Amino acid sequence: MVAHIGDFGLAKLLPFKPHQNSSIGIRGTTGYAAPEYGVGNEMTKQGDVYSFGILLLEMITGRRPTDPVFQEGLNLHGHVKTALPDRVMEIIEPLILPTRKEAANGYEGRKLKRLEEAMISLARIGLACSMESPGERMNMSNVLHELQRINDILQNSESSSV
Numbered sequence: 001m002v003a004h005i006g007d008f009g010l011a012k013l014l015p016f017k018p019h020q021n022s023s024i025g026i027r028g029t030t031g032y033a034a035p036e037y038g039v040g041n042e043m044t045k046q047g048d049v050y051s052f053g054i055l056l057l058e059m060i061t062g063r064r065p066t067d068p069v070f071q072e073g074l075n076l077h078g079h080v081k082t083a084l085p086d087r088v089m090e091i092i093e094p095l096i097l098p099t100r101k102e103a104a105n106g107y108e109g110r111k112l113k114r115l116e117e118a119m120i121s122l123a124r125i126g127l128a129c130s131m132e133s134p135g136e137r138m139n140m141s142n143v144l145h146e147l148q149r150i151n152d153i154l155q156n157s158e159s160s161s162v
Contacts, residue, residue, distance in 0.1 A: 053129025
């Protein structure tokens with residue numbers, strides 16, 4: 001689970017020859033670069049939104065976009081989309097979930113429900129950011145608002161157990 005800063009706004013088109021304007025490829029990491037970059041479109045903020053969405057989905061699932069399980073048209077975006085909302089906890093990275101000891105000490109109930117609600121919201125943000133079409137992707141100011149809302153949910157979960 002290594003984030004690559006080159007996938008966020010610093011990605012550059014590689015020139016065919018030095019001092020030539022045409023490009024032959026993209027510098028960035030496979031799976032994180034927006035699909036429109038593959039057809040030669042210019043780098044945009046929406047491309048960075050896509051990369052952020054993929055990174056978020058990777059963080060909550062523990063699966064890279066290039067994971068070998070994603071074959072025959074299945075990808076990280078589709079994997080998460082098919083799990084929402086009822087099976088989201090089945091695809092969450094186990095390290096995020098409460099341990100058996102925490103569960104035995106009363107983590108279950110309201111706190112677990114808030115964690116599930118937060119994971120569903122994070123998955124929805126990741127999906128909205130990683131839409132194939134740039135125009136359908138979530139605006140980053142809305143992402144920030146939603147992330148703050150999720151943080152409030154989790155903070156209320158923490159304070160209610162004290």
